Amino acid sequence: MRPPPLYLFKCVVGICFSLNDAQIHRELDMLINLTDVFTSAGKERRESLPYKPDSFSYMGNTYRIQEKSPITFSFSNTGNGRALIRGSVDLTLEIPCDRCLQMVDVPLAAAFEQEVFSPDANQQSEDQDEQSFMQGYELDVEAFVNNEILIHMPVKVLCKPDCRGICKKCGHNLNQGECGCDTFVPDPRMAAIKDIFNADKEV
Numbered sequence: 001m002r003p004p005p006l007y008l009f010k011c012v013v014g015i016c017f018s019l020n021d022a023q024i025h026r027e028l029d030m031l032i033n034l035t036d037v038f039t040s041a042g043k044e045r046r047e048s049l050p051y052k053p054d055s056f057s058y059m060g061n062t063y064r065i066q067e068k069s070p071i072t073f074s075f076s077n078t079g080n081g082r083a084l085i086r087g088s089v090d091l092t093l094e095i096p097c098d099r100c101l102q103m104v105d106v107p108l109a110a111a112f113e114q115e116v117f118s119p120d121a122n123q124q125s126e127d128q129d130e131q132s133f134m135q136g137y138e139l140d141v142e143a144f145v146n147n148e149i150l151i152h153m154p155v156k157v158l159c160k161p162d163c164r165g166i167c168k169k170c171g172h173n174l175n176q177g178e179c180g181c182d183t184f185v186p187d188p189r190m191a192a193i194k195d196i197f198n199a200d201k202e203v
């Protein structure tokens with residue numbers, strides 16, 4: 001009668017192991033292993049996975065993520081130990097207006113194309129140093145996408161093109177009407193005019 005209990009015991013152990021594996025996988029699922037893409041010529045792989053963070057930090061500020069699409073990736077082999085990452089993610093960030101500080105929903109469509117190298121690719125070390133989102137053969141999805149969001153962050157955020165900003169004396173939102181302060185010295189409305197001039201210059 002001994003063999004069956006042993007067999008059962010092995011089963012139980014087996015289940016324990018697979019549960020552990022699942023847990024580990026869940027913790028590391030923001031890492032994508034690219035070994036197969038790095039090593040097989042012509043290999044192409046597609047992945048779609050959620051972007052987990054609910055906020056994004058930039059220049060010491062944290063912005064809430066209001067909406068997000070899944071991240072889509074395509075990985076293709078571009079030579080021995082090299083892979084091209086293409087993909088996109090759409091987010092809506094809540095960012096305060098540069099003039100009146102009212103929150104604005106800013107849609108951000110980040111499309112990316114980036115070549116990465118495996119640890120055994122014959123690349124110069126500086127190139128690999130720039131790949132802070134690569135951990136050996138694995139892509140750290142969150143670090144990679146954060147880097148892309150950073151690149152796509154808008155330079156200027158306005159609640160509306162002719163936002164009148166806030167009164168520099170009392171902090172009143174001038175879009176909601178005048179505050180009655182004597183705005184003879186720094187008139188915030190000048191900011192709007194300056195912006196128009198600068199925008200013209202940039203074009």
Ligand SMILES: [Zn+2]
Pocket residue numbers: 097098099100101102158159160163164165
């Ligand atoms: Zn505004």
Ligand SMILES: [Zn+2]
Pocket residue numbers: 167168169170171172179180181
């Ligand atoms: Zn005022």
